[in-house]
Amino acid sequence: MAVQTVASNTTSPVDLGPAAALSCRECGERFGLGPIFACASCFGPLEVAYDLPGDDPEALKKRIEAGPNNIWRYAPLLPVPADVADKPNINPGFTKxxxxxxxxxxxxxxxxxxxxxxxxxxxxSFKDRVVAIAVEAARAFGFTTLSCSSTGNLAGAVGAAAARAGFRSCVFIPHDLEQGKVVMAAVYGGELVGIEGNYDDVNRFCSELIGDPLGEGWGFVNVNLRPYYGExxxxxxxxxxxxxxxxxxxxxxxxxxxxxxxxxxxxxxxxxxxxxxxxxxxxxxxxxxxxxxxxxxxxxxxxxxxxxxxxxxxxxxxxxxxxxxxxxxxxxxxxxxxxxxxxxxxxxxxxxxxxxxxxxxxxxxxxxxxxxxxxxxxxxxxxxxxxxxxxxxxxxxxxxxxxxxxxxTGPSATIRPSLEAFRDAGLAG
Amino acid sequence: MAVQTVASNTTSPVDLGPAAALSCRECGERFGLGPIFACASCFGPLEVAYDLPGDDPEALKKRIEAGPNNIWRYAPLLPVPADVADKPNINPGFTKxxxxxxxxxxxxxxxxxxxxxxxxxxxxSFKDRVVAIAVEAARAFGFTTLSCSSTGNLAGAVGAAAARAGFRSCVFIPHDLEQGKVVMAAVYGGELVGIEGNYDDVNRFCSELIGDPLGEGWGFVNVNLRPYYGExxxxxxxxxxxxxxxxxxxxxxxxxxxxxxxxxxxxxxxxxxxxxxxxxxxxxxxxxxxxxxxxxxxxxxxxxxxxxxxxxxxxxxxxxxxxxxxxxxxxxxxxxxxxxxxxxxxxxxxxxxxxxxxxxxxxxxxxxxxxxxxxxxxxxxxxxxxxxxxxxxxxxxxxxxxxxxxxxTGPSATIRPSLEAFRDAGLAG
Structure with a gap:
């Protein structure tokens, strides 16, 4: 069965903490939590709706402050299970x-x-934040391959997160990216596929793949997992x-x-x-x-x-x-x-x-x-x-x-290794 | 007056927290805190000796744990003033x-x-840790220029720390470094000087400069500030x-x-x-x-x-x-x-x-x-x-x-943007 691209109005037993449903940003219709990203009624984008904690604010602050030095300190406000910090993830966030x-x-x-x-x-890059959430959604929905289309930062973030979390990864990039970005995307050992075309061609290809049996079991962090990813x-x-x-x-x-x-x-x-x-x-x-x-x-x-x-x-x-x-x-x-x-x-x-x-x-x-x-x-x-x-x-x-x-951006001067040359360069300050 | 290269046996009024003196790792002779790095008696390397806090261990743990998420949580054990966290510094550490x-x-x-x-x-890189301590020593000793010899990581760390802490910086590198490292060393806006020679030549030049009036007011993090830096x-x-x-x-x-x-x-x-x-x-x-x-x-x-x-x-x-x-x-x-x-x-x-x-x-x-x-x-x-x-x-x-x-390290495959080409590549997994 191919991955669903629009929602059926079913509820799901997945545990994503305070995430209660997906709701359409355009018409407000609600759907069960699943790997879906477009409203079945109006094709509007879906986003996560929550049952947020009813704690006293001071108690909630204390609970957050006692949490880990990464985004999981906010687990009560995110679409992730309560024990998320115990699962293998690259644990981004709480940056300076x-x-x-x-x-x-x-x-x-x-x-x-x-x-x-x-x-x-x-x-x-900040992409580690969105990918970390998508990883937990992928886990909840039973996906085994993590994927995305990317021109750089996202490819590295998905590759790293998949490696640590124990997913296979297969990431799609335009074939003519700079070598540095290709290395960063490939070093984590997942599959990296260069697509002959530009980023739009890569995206179109990924949309096709999601609708095809070839893409079964695949979580595309920025497509069918996008409602979670964005959070x-x-x-x-x-x-x-x-x-x-x-x-x-x-x-x-x-x-x-x-x-x-x-x-x-x-x-x-x-x-x-x-x-x-x-x-x-x-x-x-x-x-x-x-x-x-x-x-x-x-x-x-x-x-x-x-x-x-x-x-x-x-x-x-x-x-x-x-x-x-x-x-x-x-x-x-x-x-x-x-x-x-x-x-x-x-x-x-x-x-x-x-x-x-x-x-x-x-x-x-x-x-x-x-x-x-x-x-x-x-x-x-x-x-x-x-x-x-x-x-x-x-x-x-x-x-x-x-x-x-x-x-x-380069050197102020290039000189022979002598005090005289340094004096002549006028940089003694 | 040129910077001292060996110690005179004087005490210094500088406030570097629990740092009590410099002591020779070879002969044990003690010297006042200063920008010195070799023992006046035996030319052995100097290191920082402390009056460590006499707190109850549990109280000290709590004090550390209540500190900032960087190396300054350990200020009671480092050669830095107690209010170090309030000074401009790049605040490294407490990495994962x-x-x-x-x-x-x-x-x-x-x-x-x-x-x-x-x-x-x-x-x-870990160089941010050592440079952060050297910055506080440079502040205490009244230096206005931060310097080092480097082949890469240290140059960037010194450039960044000097920029934030308000020091002029002047960093010396071999003239033929890779462009990426040169950019990283230069982007923080300090002076960057390419030396025609290899790293040994750069080091020799820096040693000369420390002993010369041209280097007055200069803190070389890995030379005359080395005892602090190392900590x-x-x-x-x-x-x-x-x-x-x-x-x-x-x-x-x-x-x-x-x-x-x-x-x-x-x-x-x-x-x-x-x-x-x-x-x-x-x-x-x-x-x-x-x-x-x-x-x-x-x-x-x-x-x-x-x-x-x-x-x-x-x-x-x-x-x-x-x-x-x-x-x-x-x-x-x-x-x-x-x-x-x-x-x-x-x-x-x-x-x-x-x-x-x-x-x-x-x-x-x-x-x-x-x-x-x-x-x-x-x-x-x-x-x-x-x-x-x-x-x-x-x-x-x-x-x-x-x-x-x-x-x-590179792509697993490069393909046309079609499902057929992807199927043929054998990566559907």
């Missing part, structure tokens, strides 16, 4: 929230500036608030690829308010794109409610989704919270990577250059208030996108 | 101790196998024991470059015993080298007490120190604890990197391939007891040594 005082001075932020640095995850991004919101001392930030700057991460951060913040873990007060969510792939930013600035697809052309490849599935939801959240969506060009991205490295010693991947660059731009435009507490996401590691900075 | 059950099965370890995975540090490696021992539930491991496998890390891990374990934080019981320390740079392993197997220098030729470049300063101390510790020192060749290193990736989803740099490979070899030789609790160090990240695995 860095108080960026040097960067704040450069940008003129006086209300407190923080970098949520997800380069500290096991495979050095991993909520943990960014949880961690930021806990690390701020159970306070909401006033402003948060999030990169936009599909837009899912931004919507889930909003969902996470709303849950914390509902549970009484943080004060119910306004916050603003800002979205950041690269100019070379800015469909959501373009729509935001034009006042549109729909997002017109673009053909990506930017060094920020991990954000290069020209037709972002969650674009309209992002527009809605940015407008509803009083935020904005903006973009920066490749040169500004590189400058921002270097600015963050030079001020805070954090080497971000291009997506981090996008968020820092957009933060700078939003401040200059008066859209982001420098007197408010602001959190900027860095979702990946500069080691993964060395090519972006390599052409303009 | 991964229970490696899959790898244990492959290697036949039944007593519990753990990987201490230091790729989770801010710049993805950072003790935190590996502290974390391993705390993460094991305040228990000593039975066996621990440590890579050997200069040998300093291994000696400091032993020092850390001894301190925990002395403080009553762990039970006083025997443990064995094993050293791991690459065959292409195995001076300590060679001496161990020959029964020598001195280490004969070698010219390195191995893919494990971060361990390629042909004349390891702490070699004789390593030999002594391995023999005294009942451990051993062994080596693996480049092919075994690559195999071990892949073995760890495939079983635990951890992508180690070549130094991690050395420790895992040597662990396997020691078990096969009956020198490491598989029935005992064993901790293996991975000190860096595979992203930094992609070249080691790239030639033998």
């Amino acid at each position: 929230l860095v108080k960026a005082d040097n960067l704040a001075r450069e940008l003129g932020v006086t209300g407190g500036l923080f970098i949520k640095d997800d380069s500290g995850n096991p495979t050095h 991993g991004s909520k943990t960014l919101a949880y961690e930021i608030c806990e690390q701020l001392g159970w306070r909401l930030p006033d402003q948060i700057v999030v990169p936009i690829a599909s837009g899912s991460q931004l919507t889930k951060i909003d969902k996470g913040l709303q849950e914390l308010i509902k549970l009484g873990l943080v004060e119910d007060k306004p916050y603003k969510i800002f979205g950041a794109q690269a100019e070379g792939c800015s469909p959501v930013s373009t729509a935001f600035k034009a006042g549109h409610e729909v997002v017109r697809p673009q053909k990506p052309n930017t060094i920020a490849k991990s954000l290069a989704i020209g037709n972002p599935a969650d674009g309209p939801y992002v527009l809605d959240i940015a407008r509803r919270t009083g935020g904005a969506v903006d973009d920066v060009n490749d040169e500004q991205i590189v400058d921002a990577i270097k600015l963050l490295a030079r001020t805070e010693g954090i080497f971000a991947e291009t997506a981090g250059g996008v968020t820092v660059g957009v933060t700078k731009k939003l401040i200059e435009q008066g859209l982001l208030d420098p007197a408010l507490t602001t959190v900027v996401l860095n979702t990946g590691d500069g080691l993964k996108t060395l090519d972006a900075v390599a052409p303009t | 101790l991964v229970k490696a059950d899959n790898l244990a099965r492959e290697l036949g370890v039944t007593g519990g196998l753990f990987i201490k995975d230091d790729s989770g540090n801010p710049t993805h 950072g490696s003790k935190t590996l021992a502290y974390e391993i024991c705390e993460q094991l539930g305040w228990r000593l491991p039975d066996q621990i496998v440590v890579p050997i470059a200069s040998g300093s890390q291994l000696t400091k891990i032993d020092k850390g374990l001894q301190e925990l015993i002395k403080l009553g934080l762990v039970e006083d019981k025997p443990y064995k320390i094993f050293g791991a080298q690459a065959e292409g740079c195995s001076p300590v392993s060679t001496a161990f197997k020959a029964g020598h007490e001195v280490v004969r220098p070698q010219k390195p030729n191995t893919i494990a470049k971060s361990l390629a120190i042909g004349n390891p300063a702490d070699g004789p101390y390593v030999l002594d510790i391995a023999r005294r604890t009942g451990g051993a020192v062994d080596d693996v060749n480049d092919e075994q290193i690559v195999d071990a990197i892949k073995l760890l990736a495939r079983t635990e989803g951890i992508f180690a740099e070549t130094a991690g391939g050395v420790t895992v490979g040597v662990t396997k070899k020691l078990i096969e030789q009956g020198l490491l007891d598989p029935a005992l609790t064993t901790v293996v160090l991975n000190t860096g990240d595979g992203l930094k040594t992609l070249d080691a695995v790239a030639p033998t």
Whole structure:
């Protein structure tokens, strides 16, 4: 039997903790927990609905704080079984929230500036969070192979998580990826298949495979496990608030690829308010794109409610989704919270990577250059208030996108090994 | 005035917490805390001597456990001021101790196998630990420039730490390093100087610079700050024991470059015993080298007490120190604890990197391939007891040594985007 692609309205006996059902984000219809991702009635996207814990907020905080130093401390708020921390998983999360005082001075932020640095995850991107949740869903549904389509970060995250959790993995990539990314995707020993075509061709192929008997028993983390996978991004919101001392930030700057991460951060913040873990007060969510792939930013600035697809052309490849599935939801959240969506060009991205490295010693991947660059731009435009507490996401590691900075980053001087040569170079300082 | 290279016997008013003095490892003579690294009497290496806290062990454990999720939780045992966590630093440490059950099965370890995975540090190697301590010493001594000689990992760690802590940095590297390492060293915005020559030439140049007025105000983390710097490696021992539930491991496998890390891990374990934080019981320390740079392993197997220098030729470049300063101390510790020192060749290193990736989803740099490979070899030789609790160090990240695995790591297949082509590839599983 092929994997279901739309829901039948059945209930399921799987134990995914507080996850109660899947519900359609468009029409609200509910479905039993299963490997499904589109509403049987309206084909809208499905998301996880919860029976959240009824604990007293202080007791719940204590329970969380006593948990492990990874995302499983939030197990009561995630679609995972209560004993998740005992299962083999790569245990991402609880990455550093860095108080960026040097960067704040450069940008003129006086209300407190923080970098949520997800380069500290096991495979050095936020993808470890979403994959870790998908692994537990795959376990619950009895899948034996983990799969995805990817251009880099996700392939490594799936490969690593599958290896540790005891799944077979088979990951699909465009055949002409850079060698570094291919090595990272292949080193964990799963199957890696190069597809002759671009990323869209890879995606189309994966959709075919899900509907075919060949794909039986396969959990595609970003397709048939997507409702669970996406919930991993909520943990960014949880961690930021806990690390701020159970306070909401006033402003948060999030990169936009599909837009899912931004919507889930909003969902996470709303849950914390509902549970009484943080004060119910306004916050603003800002979205950041690269100019070379800015469909959501373009729509935001034009006042549109729909997002017109673009053909990506930017060094920020991990954000290069020209037709972002969650674009309209992002527009809605940015407008509803009083935020904005903006973009920066490749040169500004590189400058921002270097600015963050030079001020805070954090080497971000291009997506981090996008968020820092957009933060700078939003401040200059008066859209982001420098007197408010602001959190900027860095979702990946500069080691993964060395090519972006390599052409303009090198030695100050090359000299003979002599004091005279060093004196002549004028670097004694 | 040039920086002192040998100690005068004066006391210093600097506040480095429990650090009471520097003491000579050879003759035991004590010196005041200062930027000195060789004994004025016998030219032996200096190390930090402490007034360790007299707390009740349970109270001290609680104090540590209530500290931050980084090495500063152990501030009472390190040469840093008590308020160190409030100062700008990159705050490394408290990296994952991964229970490696899959790898244990492959290697036949039944007593519990753990990987201490230091790729989770801010710049993805254990060097962040030692540099973080050196930064606090540099602050205490009033230095304004941080420096080092490096072939890669250390340059990045110094660049990042200096940027965040507000120091100027000037780092020296051989002029012909791989571009990736140059980018990593330069991106933090400090001065990076390529020296026309090999690593030995770079080191010789740095020694000259320390003795010259040009180097005034410069803290060379691995030269005139070395006694403090080295202490950072003790935190590996502290974390391993705390993460094991305040228990000593039975066996621990440590890579050997200069040998300093291994000696400091032993020092850390001894301190925990002395403080009553762990039970006083025997443990064995094993050293791991690459065959292409195995001076300590060679001496161990020959029964020598001195280490004969070698010219390195191995893919494990971060361990390629042909004349390891702490070699004789390593030999002594391995023999005294009942451990051993062994080596693996480049092919075994690559195999071990892949073995760890495939079983635990951890992508180690070549130094991690050395420790895992040597662990396997020691078990096969009956020198490491598989029935005992064993901790293996991975000190860096595979992203930094992609070249080691790239030639033998790639896609299983490259196909057209069709189900038929996929079926023909035989990967449906």
